[in-house]
Amino acid sequence: MKKTRFLAMILVISLMMMGASYAAWTDQIVISNTVSTGELDVELLPGGSVSVNDSLNNRTAEYVVNADTEQDNDLAEVTITNLYPGAEATVTIPVRNIGTIPLKLDTVIENYDETNMDYTLTLISAPTDLAVDQSGNITYKVTVNDDAPELDTIQFTVTVDYKQFNM
Amino acid sequence: MKKSRYLALVLVVAIMLMGAGYAAWTDQVVISNNVETGYLEVQFIDPNYSATELSGSAYVNLQPVVRDEKTVRFALTNLYPGAMFTTLTEIQNKGSIPVKFDNAVVTFGADSSKELMDNITVSFDYWIYDAEGHHIGSMAGGANVPLTQFQARLNSTLANLQLLPGEYVSIVGTPNPEGQSIDQLMTYTVNSGLTGAESSGLNFDITFNWKQFNQ
Numbered sequence: 001m002k003k004t005r006f007l008a009m010i011l012v013i014s015l016m017m018m019g020a021s022y023a024a025w026t027d028q029i030v031i032s033n034t035v036s037t038g039e040l041d042v043e044l045l046p047g048g049s050v051s052v053n054d055s056l057n058n059r060t061a062e063y064v065v066n067a068d069t070e071q072d073n074d075l076a077e078v079t080i081t082n083l084y085p086g087a088e089a090t091v092t093i094p095v096r097n098i099g100t101i102p103l104k105l106d107t108v109i110e111n112y113d114e115t116n117m118d119y120t121l122t123l124i125s126a127p128t129d130l131a132v133d134q135s136g137n138i139t140y141k142v143t144v145n146d147d148a149p150e151l152d153t154i155q156f157t158v159t160v161d162y163k164q165f166n167m
Numbered sequence: 168m169k170k171s172r173y174l175a176l177v178l179v180v181a182i183m184l185m186g187a188g189y190a191a192w193t194d195q196v197v198i199s200n201n202v203e204t205g206y207l208e209v210q211f212i213d214p215n216y217s218a219t220e221l222s223g224s225a226y227v228n229l230q231p232v233v234r235d236e237k238t239v240r241f242a243l244t245n246l247y248p249g250a251m252f253t254t255l256t257e258i259q260n261k262g263s264i265p266v267k268f269d270n271a272v273v274t275f276g277a278d279s280s281k282e283l284m285d286n287i288t289v290s291f292d293y294w295i296y297d298a299e300g301h302h303i304g305s306m307a308g309g310a311n312v313p314l315t316q317f318q319a320r321l322n323s324t325l326a327n328l329q330l331l332p333g334e335y336v337s338i339v340g341t342p343n344p345e346g347q348s349i350d351q352l353m354t355y356t357v358n359s360g361l362t363g364a365e366s367s368g369l370n371f372d373i374t375f376n377w378k379q380f381n382q
Contacts, residue, residue, distance in 0.1 A: 082205035
């Protein structure tokens, strides 16, 4: 055997012995992680009010909260009848953060036809921030102007978008 | 780094950032509104006169010409000094909102006899009824009011009248000592001292204007 091959074999055997010594006792520590997300959820509540600036009792002035397609109480249907020029209807509907993170008001969209001068829609307030379990009121006013026709009906929606607090 | 690679990297980073922005959580609530107006409607009620609702002294000929929800018109002929005639006028709020009396206008036809006009007086009061026909109040009109002052008296005495939906006002006669009776109707009287105006005519319209209660 040539000298060089002998040396190589010695080197291999030495390395194997070194490996055996490294395979001896071991230990490990493990960090097990469970990460879950929260929920952003806001809902409308009963218990608000639809009031008109008079004492007439021959009208409907109410709202009901309905579940949307996702079974969240995200839809309120307001009905107000028998208004007249000069009448003002004020709608106040509570909204509550039922999620697990704080909310921040994003946008309020009124799809009311602004060219219709017979009525005026005025947003009075909507909660800008909602902590978890906190409630606030969405309030707006519908005013019937002088030229509004008799037996008229208008339909519109008020959509309030909330986003997570840190956005 | 080549320029094209640098641009691609920038693009990828930009798209990632966009993705992060759109991915933020949101929720929305929707309030659907249905808003309706009511209507204002005041009408004369009972479109047909009965014998007790339009009557006069002997020899006076009476006939209703028009009577519907908006107009009452009748003709009287063969009047004479001391003659009387009575009418029942009932006005009802048939709208959906309260109404308030605005004004009354009495207009005389151009060919009316001034002498006859000056020699007719009217006596009247108001009875107010609720939608179920229950008497809920009375208001004084006037006794022996000259026809030429009828408009002013109507306006002064009806000035604060408000009728809720369904309520109505009957214009009846003046009180008698025993109190008012529905049989005692608004009474027109020709002055018994009238010496002229034979074969004369008189026509006049009484217009009641109403407005919504909050105006």
